[in-house]
Each structure stands twice: as structure tokens, then as C-alpha cells.
Amino acid sequence: MVRPYLLLICVLLSSLAVTCVRDYPSADPNKAPVVQNPPSGGLPGQTQTSPQKRLYLDNDKIRLGIDLNAGGAITYLSEAGSSVNMVNNNDLGRQIQTSMYAGPYPYSVNGKDPVYQWRNLGWNPVQTGDYYNNPAQVVSYQQGQNTLYVKTIPLIWPLLNEPADCYYEHWIELKDNTIHVRCRLVVNRADTTQYEARTQEAPCVYLNGPYYRMITYGGMKPFTNDAVSEFTTQEMTNRFGSENWIALLNAEGRGVGIYKYNDVRFASAGFGVTRVGGEYDVPAGYINSQPHLVIDHNGQYEFEYTLVVGNLDDIRQFAYAQPRPPGGPTYKFVNDRQGWYFKRTRDKGYPIQNELNVRWYRDDPAVPSFRVMSPMSFWQAANVPKLYIQAAFQTKATRARLVWRKPDENDFMDMPGRYADFPIIGDGQFRTYEINTSQLSGWDGAITQIGLTSPPDQLQFETGSNLRLRSVTSTN
Numbered sequence: 001m002v003r004p005y006l007l008l009i010c011v012l013l014s015s016l017a018v019t020c021v022r023d024y025p026s027a028d029p030n031k032a033p034v035v036q037n038p039p040s041g042g043l044p045g046q047t048q049t050s051p052q053k054r055l056y057l058d059n060d061k062i063r064l065g066i067d068l069n070a071g072g073a074i075t076y077l078s079e080a081g082s083s084v085n086m087v088n089n090n091d092l093g094r095q096i097q098t099s100m101y102a103g104p105y106p107y108s109v110n111g112k113d114p115v116y117q118w119r120n121l122g123w124n125p126v127q128t129g130d131y132y133n134n135p136a137q138v139v140s141y142q143q144g145q146n147t148l149y150v151k152t153i154p155l156i157w158p159l160l161n162e163p164a165d166c167y168y169e170h171w172i173e174l175k176d177n178t179i180h181v182r183c184r185l186v187v188n189r190a191d192t193t194q195y196e197a198r199t200q201e202a203p204c205v206y207l208n209g210p211y212y213r214m215i216t217y218g219g220m221k222p223f224t225n226d227a228v229s230e231f232t233t234q235e236m237t238n239r240f241g242s243e244n245w246i247a248l249l250n251a252e253g254r255g256v257g258i259y260k261y262n263d264v265r266f267a268s269a270g271f272g273v274t275r276v277g278g279e280y281d282v283p284a285g286y287i288n289s290q291p292h293l294v295i296d297h298n299g300q301y302e303f304e305y306t307l308v309v310g311n312l313d314d315i316r317q318f319a320y321a322q323p324r325p326p327g328g329p330t331y332k333f334v335n336d337r338q339g340w341y342f343k344r345t346r347d348k349g350y351p352i353q354n355e356l357n358v359r360w361y362r363d364d365p366a367v368p369s370f371r372v373m374s375p376m377s378f379w380q381a382a383n384v385p386k387l388y389i390q391a392a393f394q395t396k397a398t399r400a401r402l403v404w405r406k407p408d409e410n411d412f413m414d415m416p417g418r419y420a421d422f423p424i425i426g427d428g429q430f431r432t433y434e435i436n437t438s439q440l441s442g443w444d445g446a447i448t449q450i451g452l453t454s455p456p457d458q459l460q461f462e463t464g465s466n467l468r469l470r471s472v473t474s475t476n
Helices: 002-013 116-121 312-320 456-460
Strands: 052-057 062-067 073-079 096-099 137-143 146-153 166-175 179-187 201-208 213-216 229-231 238-242 246-247 255-257 265-272 284-289 300-311 328-334 341-343 357-360 369-373 387-394 397-407 419-422 431-435 449-453 466-473
Touching: 052 073, 052 137, 052 166, 062 166, 073 300, 179 201, 201 255, 201 300, 213 238, 213 265, 213 284, 246 265, 246 284, 246 312, 255 284, 255 312, 300 312, 328 449, 387 397, 419 431, 449 466
Parallel strands: none
Antiparallel strands: 052 062, 062 073, 073 096, 096 201, 137 146, 146 166, 166 179, 179 300, 201 284, 213 229, 213 246, 238 265, 246 255, 255 300, 265 284, 328 466, 341 369, 357 466, 369 449, 387 431, 387 466, 397 419, 397 449
């Protein structure tokens, strides 16, 4: 409800070009109401989405709309002079929005079990709503001249009208032909288990069927105007984008791109009969940014991205105009994980305080190894002749292992030319371990990810071992 006195103030000040702020009723974002299952345990089918309640921003380039009856997600986007909405709104899992993932899977709560076909999504708070087209709750919003702010309690996608034990905040700014979005996720789960990292949709972009051309640059010579790659396949496919962008265009070469600083991990897909359909039809093109993220039960996470509306040159040149990503690792774990994550082990959890405090052992002795990993990136090996690892090992082991992978490799490969062992001192004291990577076999061409693990012959010493990691950098 809009407060009458605030409307009066807005009217009085509009002639002075002062931005008005509208407040939506506030609620406790961490208190999920109890929702009963339907009688006899049956689950209803999908219903029609709620009536629109859109707020708009526009300039001489584009018009943008968010819907307060769809979690405040972006549900409308058109170029100036056109009334055709590019955004697909077939159900409340589409739109341009945020969708995050964590364990367990399947995820059941309050006597509710997930829809069978989505059971492996796990804990999946979706900004817009759930599978049954129940909309997520917007608890507050503000609108300025070129800005929007919205706070949302998302719903767990596979469950019936189940508010997630977290909330999203989105800050949206319209500038020329771009939309800059900053997102914050604040989690308050009763389940304190640290589940392994999952890939996220941060964000996902669904455009209508005519937007079927998926384009990015995944080559080894980024920011040189090298030839791009175009895809029209509908299968959900990971895309490596070494220039930090991916685009979704129509036959005329116009559409939307995602630019995300220093992010190279994207995906694309198509749904329904491509190249036809409007915003409420099934056909849609899809792109996302999908970094790995460990989501703690009490964590807070932020990311930002820019949507660029226009043609391929507009999207690519926007990326070229941004500051270049660092030429080598620059990870310092002051108050977050810097995108690092774990396989078959875990750290002490949130908050992060000047270090990652990691179990230097497998969470299951039956598995062959564990790994502590950086996010995917893009570095030329020649520009990273040394690595400096500031760490304290508490272990009886005497060696650790640096591993790396290249852009055309689906995972780390346990083979010569993809790892190097280095000596460690396991007395729990911090040291800077210098690795001369320029002398390593296989450290050449492009490097897209690094990690730390224990050599197989050192696993016999893993019981009770611990790693405290302050930084991993290419300069000392």
C-alpha cells in the first residue's frame, strides 16, 4: 500500500525533479509462514500467474519493467520505439532473475516433498516464485528516477508455496542501453550442514522464442576482436566466455547480453519451437552466468552484472570498455571465499575472517581425493611465472599438490603436466610457498582454474590435518 502523505510529497516535489521513493509494506524476511499441503496429500497443477503489478524505468534507449507480483524480477524489456516485450514470462521460473542452489537434494520441509521431475534441484530459492506459479513475496521496494530496489522472500521452486529461509535484495540502475544489477543473498537456514558448491543462475535470462542465437567469445585471444562463436542448439550447454560476456540475439542481430566482470562460466539453451512466440508462450532462448558457490546456512553473498541491450557490437564493445580482469591469481581471503570452493572436503564456514580454514582431508575415506579450488578464470601461463601461496598446514604430510586445468578440459586431470607437488612444513605456522610455475611441464597456453590437494601417497597422514589459507597470488 502506498502511503497517502508520501504521494502528496511526490506530487509537490515532481516539479523540482526530485526523485520519489515508494515503500512497500515490510515483513520479517526470515520468518517463513506455515503453508499446509493440499487435502489427501495431492498436489495441484500449475495455475495462472498473478496479475501484473509492474514498475517501469525508461530512457531514450530502452524500457525496463519489474513485477511486484513476480518477486520483483525483470519481466519487461524493450528497445525505445518498440512495445514488444523481449522477456519470456511463460511461468514463474523464467524472466530475468536470480535462482540459487544448495543441498540437500531432494529437499523436503514442513511435510512437503518436491515435484518429482525437479527433485534433484535441492534447496532452490527462486526470485519470482515456484513451480505452481505462486509468486514470491516482495517485502519492500523503492523507485528512483533511474533506479529500482526490491527485497524479496523467494520460494523454493519444487515445493508448493514454500518461502525460502533467505531473502534477496536487488539494486537496478538504468543507464543508456545498459541495466546494472547488484544482488545480495542473505541466508538464515536452520540446517547448518555445509553442502558442496553448486552452480548458480546469477542471473538467468529468458527471452522469447525469436531470440535463438547464442553468441560468445571463448577463444584464447580475448579482447583482440577475434572471431566469436555462435550456437543455436537447444541443449543446456556450458559456454566458456573468455571476454566475460554472452549474448542472446534474434535473426536481425539484436537482443541482450550479460556482462560479468572476470566471469567466464556461462550456459545457453533453448526451449520449445524456437524462433516464434511471445512473452507468455513456451518457446524461449536462455543464457546465464553460472559460477560455483558454497552457500552457508548463515551466509551473505553479493554479485553484480550488467545487461546490455543492442547488437553484438554494442555488447562486445561494452565489455571492451570495462577494466580488464587481472592477468593472474589475486585471491586474498579477507571476508569472503573469493569464489573458491571444495570437493569432498569443507571449511569452517561463514563468516570468513582473513583466511579459509579448511579440513585437509577427505570427508569420506572411500573417495580417492579431495580438492580446494579457485573459480574459473582466464590467465596466460606466460604471464604467471610464479605463484605465491600464503598458508599454514597442520599435518604430518610433507608435500602438497598444485593442480591446474585448461579451457578445453571438463575437469582437473590427474596426469603429468597438470600438477606439481611442493614441500610443506606441517607445524601450523604461516609461510609463503613460492612455486616457480615457469619451470613446470604443462604450465603453458591458457590456464582457467587452479586448485590444491594432497598427493595420493600423503593421504595416509590426512587424519586431523588442517589448512589455513590466506592468499593465492601471482605477485608477492
